[in-house]
Structure formats: structure tokens, C-alpha cells
Amino acid sequence: MSEQQKFYLTTAIAYTSRKPHIGNSYEIVLTDAIARFKRMIGDDVFFLTGTDEHGQKIQEIANEMGITPKAYVDQVAGEIRRIWDLMDCSYDKFIRTTDDYHEAVVKKIFQKLYDQGDIYKSEYEGWYCTPCESFWTETQLADGCCPDCGRPVKKTKEEAYFFKMSKYQDRLMQYIEEHPEFIQPESRKREMVNNFLKPGLQDLCVSRTSFSWGIPVDFDPKHVIYVWLDALTNYITALGYDPDGSSELFEKYWPADVHIIGKDILRFHTIYWPIMLMALGLPLPKQVFGHPWLLSGTDKMSKSKGNVMYADDLARHFGVDGVRYYLLKEMPYAQDGTIxxxxxxxxxxxxxxxxxxxxxxxxxxxxxxxxxxxxxxxxxxxxxxxxxxxxxxxxxxxxxxxxxxxxxxxxxxxxxxxxxxxxxxxxxxxxxxxxxxxxxxxxxxxxxxxxxxxxxxxxxxxxxxxxxxxxxxxxxxxxxxxxxxxxxxxxxxxxxxVGTAAPLFARIDEVKKLEELEKEIEASQKAAAQKEETKEEAPEGLIINIDDFAKVELKAAKIIECEPVKKSDKLLCLQLDDGSGTPRQVVSGIAAWYQPADLIGKKVIIVANLKPVKLRGVMSNGMILAADCDDAARVLFVDDHIPAGAKIR
Structure with a gap:
């Protein structure tokens, strides 16, 4: 019998800023399928996943909620692990970057790199994106915003420690040339080499002083160790790596056979991480596989776009294996998938x-x-x-x-x-x-x-x-x-x-299921809106104060077109003149009480600054005001003398 081959694979650790959406869940399901396959063919598998729990973004969220950062990440890490377990993921270890053993070794790694001259103190001045935890130069910005996520950035100047990335650039280039399988798919390798390595590496900021939620630098405690040196080293601390002497588990499984990560963090895993390992004198992972994104329709999932789906919600409707099948079957090898x-x-x-x-x-x-x-x-x-x-x-x-x-x-x-x-x-x-x-x-x-x-x-x-x-x-x-x-x-x-025949997958009635999902989405959005409105306790006898009401933008709008939404007996799609010069599309659940022809030409009141949302696959940019009556919903029409676009106060 041939000797059993070891196989160590990891996901990226999930950031604990929020509940993971279905696009985040794809990665753990993909990695689980590979781990299960490798076990099935006889490999000795170690499958690592976990959570990344430090950083400015988490501290800000916790402050807003009035709780400690640790209390906040405990909640989110628990939710992430619950979803990973729900999706039947067979990981061998779940690491948290707030684990005591991880924090202790990260401090030692920082000290080692400082002592050998790879880390030095200086001052940083540039543009910082809090959601991405990334610094950018003026020339790297895209229209003045973060080139990765498109969000606004802040001008930042602070004392920091830096890692000498430039010192290892040529060595990394040579390694990539000699190991063509290191970055996969091939298109990702070309992107990293041409866009980041060839233009030249800047030294990497590895500490911060503007927030405190992180691992402190032992010899300079006003600094906390910055996210990537903390987060990336989880792949070795989880196995028991220690600069003073590592565990048998580390000696057995390192180097990793593959890191399975999203394409958006490929730069950190194929440039920063290999250089850190070189500086520590450790072997590099055999492969980094940058999987594509799972898009909602044609868009990247985002709460602000109202197009987020969650694995646990989908599993209630389609079963765990139904969701796993879709994720694994519909995601191409090198291009984005859609859901x-x-x-x-x-x-x-x-x-x-x-x-x-x-x-x-x-x-x-x-x-x-x-x-x-x-x-x-x-x-x-x-x-x-x-x-x-x-x-x-x-x-x-x-x-x-x-x-x-x-x-x-x-x-x-x-x-x-x-x-x-x-x-x-x-x-x-x-x-x-x-x-x-x-x-x-x-x-x-x-x-x-x-x-x-x-x-x-x-x-x-x-x-x-x-x-x-x-x-x-x-x-x-x-x-x-x-x-x-x-x-x-x-x-x-x-x-x-044989046993007894029983249906494995009952056929789904598309129309009924979409109506059921539509109701859930509407109820969820309503609950979220109510929760947002009642975040601060209102004075007795009041639901909201005048400042809250001022946030709602009400406008008069004229209905210029109207038609039923396909595969729905409840929804109408309306094109509105809201005075902006561009028609506004709104989907409204009033089809049971109004015919399209009866509405064209009428003027209504709309909530103009409501978050866009898709209903039955059709984008809706606002809401029409209507009254709940005993037998029907009655749209509030306005005097025809009121011009389209007029503000309602």
C-alpha cells in the first residue's frame, strides 16, 4: 500500500464585519468539496478555515453599537461558524485571530522580523480605505476613491512600522517564474506580475496608531499590528508555528498545498504572504487558487445595492445540498458566476x-x-x-x-x-x-x-x-x-x-416559489427599515422625531408607463416622471387593485431615496405611497396641478 499523501488546504479567513452572504459562502463550500474529494481518494487532509477579527472597521462598528470589539466579533464569528456548519463543511480547525495562541505568535513574528531588519519605523501619509483596510497613493486612486471597492478614502498621516517588501521582490519574481503552478488560474498570475511586481513594490505598512483594536507591538505598545501581518499568518499559527520552535503538526502539514481565496485578495496572498514567509525562512505554499466572484445577476453582492442572498435563507428553500449543488455547478473555473x-x-x-x-x-x-x-x-x-x-x-x-x-x-x-x-x-x-x-x-x-x-x-x-x-x-x-x-x-x-424509493429532490413550482421568496424579501426589508428607524429610543408618544422624518425624501411623480411584472400576479412595473429628466422605475404590489391603463397619467407620491431593490428580477428605485384599507391598498393620488418632482413636506 502506497504511503498516504498529506494535503493541507485553507480558505481565506472571513472578516467579522458582518454576516457572510452567499458569495462568501461559496468559498467554504468549494474548499469543502475539494477536501472531501482528497480524503475520499486517500489523502491525509487538514482543512483550515476561520475568522479575521481585528481592525479599524470592526472597532468603529462596535463603537456605534455601544459594545466592545470583542463582544461584537464573538457574535459575528459565531454566526459565520453556524453557517459553515449548516452548509455541511468538514473543516478540521476553525481559527480566530483573537485566539490567545495566535496573538502570542504574531507578536513573536513581528519581533523576529524587526530584529532582523525587515521591519522599520517611519511615517505614513496617504489615502486609507477603512472597509478594505488598505492604503493607497494618489496615483492609485480611481476617481478619488478606493480602486478595489470604489468607496471614499480618507487622507491619513501617522507613525507606522513598515515591512521591506522591495528587498524580496526579485526573489519572488524568480520563484513565480520557476513555479508556474504557484498562482492559478494562469490569468491571475499575469495580473499579479504585470500590475504589481513589474512596476515595483512599495514597502508595506504593518502597524497602526489611529485605533487600538489589534494585537499590540510588545516593544512599542501604542502601535497595533496591522491586519495583513496578523491575518495571513493564521495559516501557520493554526498548525503550531512558533519562531522559537514549531509543533509536529506544523512540521507535518506545512507548506500548504493550496490556499483557496477570492480573486479580490490575490495580491495579499501571492505577494505579501510569500515575502513574509521568505523573511521567516519558511517554504512557500505550493499553490494559491484565486476563485472568481459569485454575482447577483450581473452585480457584485452589496447590502447597499439590496441584492444580497444568504446561505441559510437559501437552504430553507432549496435544502443544503440544493444550495451546494448550485454554487459548485454554476461557478466557472476562471470567470465570475451568477446567482x-x-x-x-x-x-x-x-x-x-x-x-x-x-x-x-x-x-x-x-x-x-x-x-x-x-x-x-x-x-x-x-x-x-x-x-x-x-x-x-x-x-x-x-x-x-x-x-x-x-x-x-x-x-x-x-x-x-x-x-x-x-x-x-x-x-x-x-x-x-x-x-x-x-x-x-x-x-x-x-x-x-x-x-x-x-x-x-x-x-x-x-x-x-x-x-x-x-x-x-x-x-x-x-x-x-x-x-x-x-x-x-x-x-x-x-x-x-434495495431500500424504499423516496424522492431525493421534489420538483419546485417556479411561480409559487418566487412569490414565496418575494414575500420574504419584502417582509425582511420592512423589518430592516423598522429596525433602522427605532435604533434610538424615541420620546414618549412619538415614533420618530423631525430629524428622522427629514431623512425621507418624498416627491410628486407622474406615471408615464405601466405594465405587469412577468410571472407575478401582484406586481406592476411603473415608469415615472419625477422631474429629474430621466424616467424612474418603481415596482409596486398593487396589481390586484389597479389596471395599468387606469394609472397612466396619474400623479402619485414616491419615497425617492429608498434603497434600490430587485423584486422578481426587476429593479425598483423607490416606493409609491398607498393606504391600507379593509379590502384593498389605495394609492394616494395628488392634485394634477402639482408638478412632477415637487418636494412633499
Missing amino acids: TYENIIARYNSDLANTLGNLVNRTVAMSNKYFDGAVKNAGVADALDDDLKSTCLSSVKEYTSLMNQFKVADALEVIINVARRSNKYIDETAPWTLAKDEANYPRLQTVLYNLLESIRFIAVMVSPFLPQTAEKIFAQINTDITCYPSLNEFGKLKEGK
């Missing part, structure tokens, strides 16, 4: 309900119907069998190759193709026709055996992606032959009896 409720439902119905679920359900049902569940390979072969068998065997090789390249979506397509081929085999062999004549029973037994064996192949291969589903399939076909090596030969399913 919409419509696309989730379409993929769920097509691949999971119709193709995979239907295959398992009808095969197990036929076994129970025709042979009282008995599984037997009578050996009555036909030329039709050969293609099914060769498809299963060749798919295992292709699947393995793709997974070793982290081409997860392509590997899933291979599995679904086996299910498609198996469904075609049912049509070709027509078991229901064979069942009409007892003379054909041996052939029917062989056909059903081949189908059950192909399903076993599918279940083994799909187990890293959909672990709960794989277990259900194994139970329905009643097999304990679930290991990866069993796929080297077709026909290892033992004779016996």
Missing part, C-alpha cells in the same frame, strides 16, 4: 429533480415492483450495456483529473452526464416492456443491476459535493460499497435487496 432565484430553481429542477432524483427514484421503484427489491445480476448481457459501463469507468478518470485541477463545475458535469446516460439506458432497454414476459426476467434483472451499479458510481463521485444526498442514495440502493477504489471496476454492487 438568481430563477436560475437556482431552473438548475434544481433540471439536474437534481429531473435527472438525478428521477433516475434513482424510478430505478429503486422498478426493483421493488418487479422483483420485490431483490438485486441480482443474472448476466444476460446486451451490446447496450457496454456503453453504460464504459461511460461509468471513463467518467471516473475524467472526474478525478478535473478535481485534481480544482475544476469542480466540470467534474460535476461529468457526474450529471453519467446520470443522463443512465436515464437514456432506461429508455433503450425499456424495463416495463421486459417485465411483461417472464422469459425476459433474467435480462430485466441484469438491466436493473446495471442501473443500480451506475447509480452507485454516481453516489460515490457526488459524495464530496452533496454528502447528504450521497448517503440517501446509498441507503436507497442498500449498499456499503461506497469507497473510491471500488470504482475501478463495474459490477461491485453486491446482490441483496
Whole structure:
């Protein structure tokens, strides 16, 4: 037996500024699928994830909430871990950068780098983006804003310690040239080399004095160690690295086989992190894989855009494996993926309900119907069998190759193709026709055996992606032959009896599900708005004060166009003249009481500064005022003499 290969992989640690959205959750699910696959093929896997918990942004949020930064990050870190667990992620360790052992070693690392002359004290003057925790020069700004996130930056000048990045630039360039697999995909490598390394590296700010929520520098306690030196070193502190003597775990698993991270933090992991390791005299990770973003429609997810989805909400509607499947199947290897409720439902119905679920359900049902569940390979072969068998065997090789390249979506397509081929085999062999004549029973037994064996192949291969589903399939076909090596030969399913057929994925009614989701979104937005309004306790007898009311911008607007929203019996899409010269689109749930033709030309009052939101895939930029009556919602129309755009006070 060959020696077990170690495989150490990590996610980026999640920043504890807020609950992670579905785009953040993609990374942990992707990494989990790879970790499960590596365990399945026999590797000794260590899978690390965790949370990044220091920084100015967190201190500011905690101050606004009136709690300590530690209390705040405890809440968010707990929420992150809850979601990771909900999504069935099999990590081996969850590190927090507020863990005592991590903070102690980070102090030692800072001291070591300072003592050897790689860190020096100076003064920083430049532009700082708080959300990104990044400094920028004047020339790096994009229209005066952060080039990464587009938010405003602040002019900052403070004393700081700096890391001599420039000292290691040539050495890193040489390493990247000699290790072409280090940065993947290839397009990301070109981006890092051409945009950052070739123009020349600036020394990196590694301490701050303008806030206190961080790990203090032992020999200069007014400084706290700045985020990247603190955050990136988690990959080694979690294993027990210590400049004074590391643990057996560190010696066993370092260097990492792969860091799986978002493309937006590639610079920190392929430039800053390797240079820090060089300065510490440690081997570099074998690979950094920068995955693309998961976009909401065509936009990056953002609370300010009102397009954020969360993994736990989606799991309530589509199941954990339904969400895992969509994330892993719809994300290309090197380009951004997209997520919409419509696309989730379409993929769920097509691949999971119709193709995979239907295959398992009808095969197990036929076994129970025709042979009282008995599984037997009578050996009555036909030329039709050969293609099914060769498809299963060749798919295992292709699947393995793709997974070793982290081409997860392509590997899933291979599995679904086996299910498609198996469904075609049912049509070709027509078991229901064979069942009409007892003379054909041996052939029917062989056909059903081949189908059950192909399903076993599918279940083994799909187990890293959909672990709960794989277990259900194994139970329905009643097999304990679930290991990866069993796929080297077709026909290892033992004779016996199948279990009871039960639908794996019930088909979703798109219209009903979208209406259900729409109600949830509206209720959530209403609750969020109410929560925002009542943040400060109002005087007795009042809900809001005049300052709160002044924040709401009410305008008169004329309805110039109106039409129903597709696949909704409640929504109308209105184009409004609000006096700005550009039509404003608003979606309103008044279709039950108004016909579009009755509204055109009427003037209404709108909330003009409401956060934009998508309803049934249509963007809405405002809200029309209406009254709740006993039998209907009644729109508040205004006098036609009031001009469009007039401010309502």
C-alpha cells in the first residue's frame, strides 16, 4: 500500500464585519468539496478555515453599537461558524485571530522580523480605505476613491512600522517564474506580475496608531499590528508555528498545498504572504487558487445595492445540498458566476429533480415492483450495456483529473452526464416492456443491476459535493460499497435487496416559489427599515422625531408607463416622471387593485431615496405611497396641478 499523501488546504479567513452572504459562502463550500474529494481518494487532509477579527472597521462598528470589539466579533464569528456548519463543511480547525495562541505568535513574528531588519519605523501619509483596510497613493486612486471597492478614502498621516517588501521582490519574481503552478488560474498570475511586481513594490505598512483594536507591538505598545501581518499568518499559527520552535503538526502539514481565496485578495496572498514567509525562512505554499466572484445577476453582492442572498435563507428553500449543488455547478473555473432565484430553481429542477432524483427514484421503484427489491445480476448481457459501463469507468478518470485541477463545475458535469446516460439506458432497454414476459426476467434483472451499479458510481463521485444526498442514495440502493477504489471496476454492487424509493429532490413550482421568496424579501426589508428607524429610543408618544422624518425624501411623480411584472400576479412595473429628466422605475404590489391603463397619467407620491431593490428580477428605485384599507391598498393620488418632482413636506 502506497504511503498516504498529506494535503493541507485553507480558505481565506472571513472578516467579522458582518454576516457572510452567499458569495462568501461559496468559498467554504468549494474548499469543502475539494477536501472531501482528497480524503475520499486517500489523502491525509487538514482543512483550515476561520475568522479575521481585528481592525479599524470592526472597532468603529462596535463603537456605534455601544459594545466592545470583542463582544461584537464573538457574535459575528459565531454566526459565520453556524453557517459553515449548516452548509455541511468538514473543516478540521476553525481559527480566530483573537485566539490567545495566535496573538502570542504574531507578536513573536513581528519581533523576529524587526530584529532582523525587515521591519522599520517611519511615517505614513496617504489615502486609507477603512472597509478594505488598505492604503493607497494618489496615483492609485480611481476617481478619488478606493480602486478595489470604489468607496471614499480618507487622507491619513501617522507613525507606522513598515515591512521591506522591495528587498524580496526579485526573489519572488524568480520563484513565480520557476513555479508556474504557484498562482492559478494562469490569468491571475499575469495580473499579479504585470500590475504589481513589474512596476515595483512599495514597502508595506504593518502597524497602526489611529485605533487600538489589534494585537499590540510588545516593544512599542501604542502601535497595533496591522491586519495583513496578523491575518495571513493564521495559516501557520493554526498548525503550531512558533519562531522559537514549531509543533509536529506544523512540521507535518506545512507548506500548504493550496490556499483557496477570492480573486479580490490575490495580491495579499501571492505577494505579501510569500515575502513574509521568505523573511521567516519558511517554504512557500505550493499553490494559491484565486476563485472568481459569485454575482447577483450581473452585480457584485452589496447590502447597499439590496441584492444580497444568504446561505441559510437559501437552504430553507432549496435544502443544503440544493444550495451546494448550485454554487459548485454554476461557478466557472476562471470567470465570475451568477446567482438568481430563477436560475437556482431552473438548475434544481433540471439536474437534481429531473435527472438525478428521477433516475434513482424510478430505478429503486422498478426493483421493488418487479422483483420485490431483490438485486441480482443474472448476466444476460446486451451490446447496450457496454456503453453504460464504459461511460461509468471513463467518467471516473475524467472526474478525478478535473478535481485534481480544482475544476469542480466540470467534474460535476461529468457526474450529471453519467446520470443522463443512465436515464437514456432506461429508455433503450425499456424495463416495463421486459417485465411483461417472464422469459425476459433474467435480462430485466441484469438491466436493473446495471442501473443500480451506475447509480452507485454516481453516489460515490457526488459524495464530496452533496454528502447528504450521497448517503440517501446509498441507503436507497442498500449498499456499503461506497469507497473510491471500488470504482475501478463495474459490477461491485453486491446482490441483496434495495431500500424504499423516496424522492431525493421534489420538483419546485417556479411561480409559487418566487412569490414565496418575494414575500420574504419584502417582509425582511420592512423589518430592516423598522429596525433602522427605532435604533434610538424615541420620546414618549412619538415614533420618530423631525430629524428622522427629514431623512425621507418624498416627491410628486407622474406615471408615464405601466405594465405587469412577468410571472407575478401582484406586481406592476411603473415608469415615472419625477422631474429629474430621466424616467424612474418603481415596482409596486398593487396589481390586484389597479389596471395599468387606469394609472397612466396619474400623479402619485414616491419615497425617492429608498434603497434600490430587485423584486422578481426587476429593479425598483423607490416606493409609491398607498393606504391600507379593509379590502384593498389605495394609492394616494395628488392634485394634477402639482408638478412632477415637487418636494412633499
